[in-house]
Amino acid sequence: AQTVTQSQPEMSVQEAETVTLSCTYDTSENNYYLFWYKQPPSRQMILVIRQEAYKQQNATENRFSVNFQKAAKSFSLKISDSQLGDTAMYFCAFISQGGSEKLVFGKGTKLTVNP
């Protein structure tokens, strides 16, 4: 069974600085997709970024980028120029291309951006 591990339950960063959230996963599949979702205090789950495993290029969305290391099964999220509105729970998620079609989530990292 696939598992997703986020080893940092909580992190904090100063406004305007850069922070990296880690995520590792375990799978025997070769084709899959990885996601980072953000859950601010409002509870809404918002997609931050998506990565296809067959693409070597790291996905980027404005201030958010990932470092995808397929061999290491690592998928970290880098937030540049952190803003107060980035304060949220961040969830890493995995879904394999074949099989059960279930999105498997990590336990989340609570990020606080300090002024």
Place this chain on the structure above:
Amino acid sequence: DTAVSQTPKYLVTQMGNDKSIKCEQNLGHDTMYWYKQDSKKFLKIMFSYNNKELIINETVPNRFSPKSPDKAHLNLHINSLELGDSAVYFCASSQDTIPGETQYFGPGTRLLVL
């Protein structure tokens, strides 16, 4: 316009009661999901429907019964509520069942069973 909406946002009820949570999406998606987020924030899938047909049914007590009257709606009915059912329930939708399709989440329904 809200893409995925859920009602109610908050639900407080007594043990033993029966309650329903409604979900609607206006994205034209074919697939809808229910997730449960427990008190430790762990998010786990419960069910998914594609074009009104059940395709994922995780190990969930049969007190939980999803119903999809059409592909834009997926409701969750819970019988004989228990304390352990207290959680936030999220509805989500995606274009179809192809893995990798982005899932869009509703705002969540916080259920508190007393």
